[in-house]
Amino acid sequence: MAHRVEAVGGEPPGTSPAATAAAPRRLGRGGMERGEVRSLYLLAAFLVCAYALPFVIGIHYRTVRADEAWLHYLATVVLSGFLQGGVYAMFAVGLTMIFGVMRIINAAHGEMVMMGAYLTWVSFFYLGVDPLLSLLFTLPIAFLFGMALQKLLLNATVGQPELTGLLVTFGLGLVMIYVAELIFTTDFRTIPYAPRTVQLTSTIAIGQNKLVSFAMAVVISVGVWLFLKLTRLGKAIRATALNAEVAMVCGINIRRIYLITTGLAAALAVAGGALVSIQFGFNPETGAVYTLQAFAIVILGGRGHYVGALIGSFMLGILESLVSLMVPNGTAMVELAAYGLLIAVLLIRPGGLMGVKEA
Amino acid sequence: MIRRATLAMVVVVLACLPLGVGAAQAADEVVFGGAISQTGRFAEPAGRQVNAIKLWADDVNKRGGLLGRKIKLLLLDDKSDTQTAVKLYEKLITEDKVNVLLAPYSSAITEAVANVNERYKMPFVAYGAAASPIWEKGRKYIFSMVAVAEDYQKGALQLAKKTGIKKIAIIGEDSLFPRQVGVGAKQWADKLGIQVVLQENYPQKQMDFTALLQKIKASGAEAILSDSYFADAVAQLRQLRELNLNFKMFSGTVGPGLPNFAEQLGSTAEYVLGFSQWEPLPDVLKYPGMKEFIAAYRQRFGEEPNYHAGTAYGSLQVTEAAIKNAGSFDGQKLRDALASLDMMTVFGHYKVNAAGMNQHEGLTFQILKGKRRIVWPESVAENTAELPMPEWSKR
Numbered sequence: 001m002a003h004r005v006e007a008v009g010g011e012p013p014g015t016s017p018a019a020t021a022a023a024p025r026r027l028g029r030g031g032m033e034r035g036e037v038r039s040l041y042l043l044a045a046f047l048v049c050a051y052a053l054p055f056v057i058g059i060h061y062r063t064v065r066a067d068e069a070w071l072h073y074l075a076t077v078v079l080s081g082f083l084q085g086g087v088y089a090m091f092a093v094g095l096t097m098i099f100g101v102m103r104i105i106n107a108a109h110g111e112m113v114m115m116g117a118y119l120t121w122v123s124f125f126y127l128g129v130d131p132l133l134s135l136l137f138t139l140p141i142a143f144l145f146g147m148a149l150q151k152l153l154l155n156a157t158v159g160q161p162e163l164t165g166l167l168v169t170f171g172l173g174l175v176m177i178y179v180a181e182l183i184f185t186t187d188f189r190t191i192p193y194a195p196r197t198v199q200l201t202s203t204i205a206i207g208q209n210k211l212v213s214f215a216m217a218v219v220i221s222v223g224v225w226l227f228l229k230l231t232r233l234g235k236a237i238r239a240t241a242l243n244a245e246v247a248m249v250c251g252i253n254i255r256r257i258y259l260i261t262t263g264l265a266a267a268l269a270v271a272g273g274a275l276v277s278i279q280f281g282f283n284p285e286t287g288a289v290y291t292l293q294a295f296a297i298v299i300l301g302g303r304g305h306y307v308g309a310l311i312g313s314f315m316l317g318i319l320e321s322l323v324s325l326m327v328p329n330g331t332a333m334v335e336l337a338a339y340g341l342l343i344a345v346l347l348i349r350p351g352g353l354m355g356v357k358e359a
Numbered sequence: 360m361i362r363r364a365t366l367a368m369v370v371v372v373l374a375c376l377p378l379g380v381g382a383a384q385a386a387d388e389v390v391f392g393g394a395i396s397q398t399g400r401f402a403e404p405a406g407r408q409v410n411a412i413k414l415w416a417d418d419v420n421k422r423g424g425l426l427g428r429k430i431k432l433l434l435l436d437d438k439s440d441t442q443t444a445v446k447l448y449e450k451l452i453t454e455d456k457v458n459v460l461l462a463p464y465s466s467a468i469t470e471a472v473a474n475v476n477e478r479y480k481m482p483f484v485a486y487g488a489a490a491s492p493i494w495e496k497g498r499k500y501i502f503s504m505v506a507v508a509e510d511y512q513k514g515a516l517q518l519a520k521k522t523g524i525k526k527i528a529i530i531g532e533d534s535l536f537p538r539q540v541g542v543g544a545k546q547w548a549d550k551l552g553i554q555v556v557l558q559e560n561y562p563q564k565q566m567d568f569t570a571l572l573q574k575i576k577a578s579g580a581e582a583i584l585s586d587s588y589f590a591d592a593v594a595q596l597r598q599l600r601e602l603n604l605n606f607k608m609f610s611g612t613v614g615p616g617l618p619n620f621a622e623q624l625g626s627t628a629e630y631v632l633g634f635s636q637w638e639p640l641p642d643v644l645k646y647p648g649m650k651e652f653i654a655a656y657r658q659r660f661g662e663e664p665n666y667h668a669g670t671a672y673g674s675l676q677v678t679e680a681a682i683k684n685a686g687s688f689d690g691q692k693l694r695d696a697l698a699s700l701d702m703m704t705v706f707g708h709y710k711v712n713a714a715g716m717n718q719h720e721g722l723t724f725q726i727l728k729g730k731r732r733i734v735w736p737e738s739v740a741e742n743t744a745e746l747p748m749p750e751w752s753k754r
């Protein structure tokens with residue numbers, strides 16, 4: 001397993017990705033390869049430039065002002081980008097988990113997010129359950145759904161070329177879209193939950209629902225992280241991600257681990273869906289947007305890395321907000337900026353911020 | 360096991376095949392075919408047009424059909440996607456051999472499809488398109504029904520002027536129709552002496568408008584003209600409230616006119632201005648046949664027809680009359696009849712100019728206590744506009 005070397009080093013100080021922690025560290029932090037160090041410096045320099053660029057453009061076009069009112073607008077926008085990033089992280093982590101453990105690129109991830117939104121919508125309007133409380137039963141449903149999926153569909157694609165899993169999940173996504181259209185029609189739905197505003201200072205206000213979503217996202221993400229870090233089962237999942245064959249030799253039932261991983265990933269996607277459903281409108285086809293977003297984040301952060309996905313989410317959320325606020329006609333350029341960032345990071349570090357986790 | 364599954368799949372696919380083979384056409388039937396967005400982001404407005412099309416076909420068949428033949432509808436779904444629509448129209452014309460074409464929904468899709476039906480010389484009345492560039496290319500087989508996109512914000516701007524608003528921001532989705540609405544809004548604003556301090560387009564599927572809305576506030580605009588469809592307008596209003604950003608006026612285009620708008624937004628939809636081509640108000644508009652159409656639509660679909668439904672029904676009345684005048688379903692004869700026809704419909708007057716464009720004046724309404732109330736033009740206004748909008752904290 002020669003390619004294992006790649007998994008070490010390369011993380012900024014102060015972070016410790018759950019998964020690399022278990023990887024063998026052949027080189028200490030002081031002993032990083034020179035190329036590695038150079039690419040890190042290059043990355044840091046690039047990121048500074050990337051985030052400064054909207055300001056420079058803004059100053060040029062006079063959309064940036066130094067007065068207090070404008071700084072408050074800036075603060076609001078950065079804050080909301082940060083909060084948004086937290087929610088994106090939820091489904092990006094699910095996506096990266098399936099990839100890390102099974103090498104399956106789940107193209108139906110956005111549709112699972114969409115499913116979460118509809119589950120929440122149904123329990124809100126038909127059962128009258130609070131969207132946060134409804135997580136108590138939508139998450140087990142999602143977990144079972146994920147397990148069933150693994151059993152019936154994905155088990156056949158584990159170990160096959162990556163394209164197989166991609167195609168199967170792509171088909172699954174289409175089926176989910178059309179089933180949702182059959183049941184719910186294509187009308188846009190919204191959940192009027194916590195629509196009020198929270199006045200943080202006299203001028204900075206943020207939606208109640210955004211704060212609630214973010215808080216839940218943090219609770220769930222920390223929960224998952226602790227689970228992976230501390231429990232026997234979590235360790236078994238990480239071991240399987242590192243090397244399925246060795247894990248099997250060590251007595252881990254990897255079929256069971258696959259079941260649990262997909263269940264967990266589906267639950268995370270559904271939780272993410274619940275959290276976006278109280279902020280944005282959705283219809284059966286909104287899933288595709290979230291799939292793309294999750295993909296971008298996962299690739300940016302480094303495939304298979306949980307902490308990478310977290311960092312990637314915040315980076316994208318904040319950059320999108322800055323571009324939209326300061327660049328003229330910037331909202332139209334948000335995607336250009338996001339994918340430009342992605343490509344540039346990949347050019348500097350082909351494995352993403354944290355490097356690809358190889359099994 | 361995998362092999363068995365594959366075999367089963369092949370059998371299922373084969374079994375389904377005969378169902379998909381072309382629409383068999385009986386001699387006493389005439390096929391009206393079109394691709395219209397039944398899924399995707401246009402499904403909300405286009406779905407209402409599908410309703411109206413079905414209602415019209417049944418009405419005609421109840422009256423004994425058209426030129427002695429029963430109407431059969433062949434409605435495909437373009438999934439709100441331009442490329443799909445173009446492919447489906449090629450298919451409708453060459454494979455399904457429909458007799459008469461029905462128009463698609465949205466200016467962008469109509470613009471693309473207009474090249475196809477032009478080539479095959481099959482005309483239609485475009486009930487789903489309002490962007491005037493479609494009629495500026497010398498096309499001969501497409502006729503307009505509705506007020507042009509450039510006039511959608513005309514009423515709102517007149518009201519802004521009356522309210523004393525001096526600076527506005529114009530935002531809109533980055534596609535043909537909203538962009539044209541923006542172009543027209545800018546022209547009207549210039550004419551009325553209102554300064555446009557920010558004009559921006561956002562991509563389709565944009566859901567988070569936080570930064571854009573902050574930017575508008577920072578630009579000093581007092582009012583927002585949002586050239587939007589449904590989901591984006593809903594998102595913008597929700598986020599304005601969440602961010603506690605107050606403006607004197609918010610004017611949407613398509614969104615506020617849809618029945619679900621006020622329903623989904625509740626009190627957040629109050630005081631919002633919207634544009635309508637038509638409203639189900641027979642006592643105000645006084646077009647012939649309105650009462651009967653509204654009653655029939657309500658009975659069948661359980662809601663009041665909105666302007667999309669009214670436009671489609673009116674356009675089909677026009678098509679029906681033109682076919683009768685032409686005495687044939689032939690594309691060329693129908694085209695000539697459509698070009699010279701002069702009639703009243705449930706939607707209003709139809710008489711096109713040399714470019715194929717109908718002259719229709721739209722309405723501006725305001726959502727007041729959950730209902731759309733016409734506030735402009737004054738000749739048909741039900742209420743006076745309540746502007747500026749109260750601040751969020753005072754609602």
